[in-house]
Amino acid sequence: MIFGIAAIVPALFFVVGVIRDRRRIGNAVWLGVTLVFLLLWLLFRASAYGGWTAVVVGYGFLALLLGLGFVLPTALIANGVLMLKREGFRPANLLSLLAGLAIFGVVYAFGFATAHTGPVVDAVIGSLLIVAAYVAFLFVSLLLYSIVYGSIGRRTGFDAVVVLGAGLMGDRVPPLLASRLDRGIHLYRREVESGRTPLLVVSGGQGPDEKVSEAAAMRDYLLRRDVPDDLIVLEDRATTTEQNLQYSAKLLDERGWSGRAVAVTNNFHVFRAAVLARRLRLRMQIIGAPTAWYFLPSAFLREFAALLTHNPITHTVTCGLLVAAHVVLTLR
Structure with missing residues (x-):
């Protein structure tokens, strides 16, 4: 009983944190603490009831330990x-x-x-x-x-779509970056269908092993998919995620833009990009694109x-x- 009651406190902190700002790392910690207390509550409830309940929970816990100790590291x-x-x-x-x-x-x-x-x-x-x-x-x-x-979080109603860069293969867009661009195009076309004309900001500088800047390659990718050139904004200096967000926001400010923006990256990178956006005090949501499972x-x-x-x-x-x-x- 005590663990069930104890779980309520971090759960409340989690809910309040999400409502205030979904981009806080503390939200993840409160979620984890809540789940730990709920797991302890489940184990103690099972031991109190005994019988088949305790057996099922016991074997489930044993399977979890075996999975974490042997199956997970092997995988x-x-x-x-x-x-x-x-x-x-x-x-x-x-x-x-x-x-x-x-x-x-x-x-x-x-x-x-x-x-x-x-x-x-x-x-x-x-x-x-x-x-x-x-x-x-x-x-x-x-x-x-x-x-x-x-x-x-929101999935529509954006006035600017920022696509964060990733490494090129010479001057070609690899699958990882292509998935971000495809998601950006999807968001752009959905806004066009609803009557908006959002800007598409492509952000990424040129690495030592890249023939062109990531932004230039991304722009060519968008043009080949019928995105109007006058709606594409190039940010070709950034070399980190923080710079991607910061420089892109600055370009939008310089154009007098003051609407709602969304940044697109791969799904594994979403939360860290959101944390960085919060630290930069940017009112920018982050949306993820699919990634190959093995990656x-x-x-x-x-x-x-x-x-x-x-x-x-x-x-x-x-x-x-x-x-x-x-x-x-x-x-x-």
């Missing part, structure tokens, strides 16, 4: 190998492989701790598990809230790592306090 390692084959050897493409190996490492550490008990071993292994649990909690919370954020694990891990860097002190202090409390209780 991540397989995805990492696939990423290397299809996308080439780059640090970003190693993330799912490394994550899978790290989970197996945590499982091994837990097994080692159960076989070699002692104050020092318990303190060290326990600290490792606490950090792993904290990171896992944040990852699941941010992943779930990213899905929630991408599923709610998602590494992409979400990369976005998660980037979101962690937004509050490094908070995460470091929190982990430090949790580990310190565990060490004191273990070694006293």
